[in-house]
Amino acid sequence: MKPQLIxxxxxxxxxGTQAKNLIDEMGYNHISTGxxxxxxxxxxxELGQKLKSILDAGNLVDDATVLELLNANCELEGKSYIFDGYPRNLEQAKALDEHVLKGANSMAIYFDIDLEILIERIVNRRxxxxxxxxxxLITRPPKVPGKCDVSGEDLVHRKDDNEDTVRNRMNIFKENVDPILEYYEGQGRLQRVNAASSAVEVFELIKKIIDNK
Known part of the structure; x- marks a missing residue:
């Protein structure tokens, strides 16, 4: 069976692009905690009511409840999943192993790319x-500036795609990701792909990694 992917x-x-490819072409199931x-x-x-009460009170869902949610929706026997957006820190990575994966064949794939390139990519996203x-605007500009090629509608620049906000998000990501990568690398479960390559090239590399696992 194909490995569980983080x-x-x-x-x-x-x-997101590669998760969709894995679902469409390799039969993976997508796990997004959101x-x-x-x-x-x-x-x-009953779990849904518990979650609703937590959110209605304006609180974040705690890790223990997220694990409960994952266990209620993951059938590792006979199914291969993509865990996307979780874990976000080292404690969650360890908890995912202990309480959900429980020794199942799994691997982490890190989309390795210079964060400055990402900042430029996101700031220029429409x-x-x-x-x-x-x-x-740099790598895939519309044919008519400010207009969608397909619908002709006005393109939107999201408010949170400004450089200060994006740079802050990247700094937070960097602080949390290094311990996670060290954890998986120490177990021999980490693979890196060059995310600066084209989407087609990245997917081909991921397929090779899975086939060789």
């Missing part, structure tokens, strides 16, 4: 809300 990468490093949380609340289960198209 995708690690800074915002804008391409994790999506699971919303789905569990919508189900109205989106088309209706069509869902995403442009970059």
């Amino acid at each position: 995708l690690i990468g800074a915002p804008g490093s391409g994790k 999506d699971l949380l919303r789905a569990e609340i919508a189900k109205g289960s 989106t088309a809300p209706k069509s869902g198209e995403i442009y970059n």
Whole structure:
């Protein structure tokens, strides 16, 4: 069976694109804690009600409850999952191993890219809300400045895509990611891909990594 995958990468490093490729072409199941949380609340289960009360009180969902959520939605027997957006720190990485993966065949893939390149990529990102198209003023500019090639709608520059906000997000990511990478590397479970390569090249490399596992 294919290994359980833990995708690690800074915002804008391409994790989302590759997760979709892995789902579409290799039959992986996507685990996003945010999506699971919303789905569990919508189900109205006992866990969902617990989560709703935590959020309604304006609190963050604690790690123990996130693990409960993951266990309720992961059937590692016969299924391969992508863990995306979790773990975010070393404690969560250890807890994921102990309480969810429990010795299952798994590996972490780090989307390695110069954070300065990412900052430039995100600051120059523009989106088309209706069509869902995403442009970059440097690497993939629209044919008509400020307009979506598909729908013709005005492109939007998200408020949180300004340089100060993006740089702060990258600094927080960097502080938390190094101990996680050391943890997985120390166990021989870490693979790195050059996220500055094209999406096609990155996916081919990930497929090779999985096939050789």
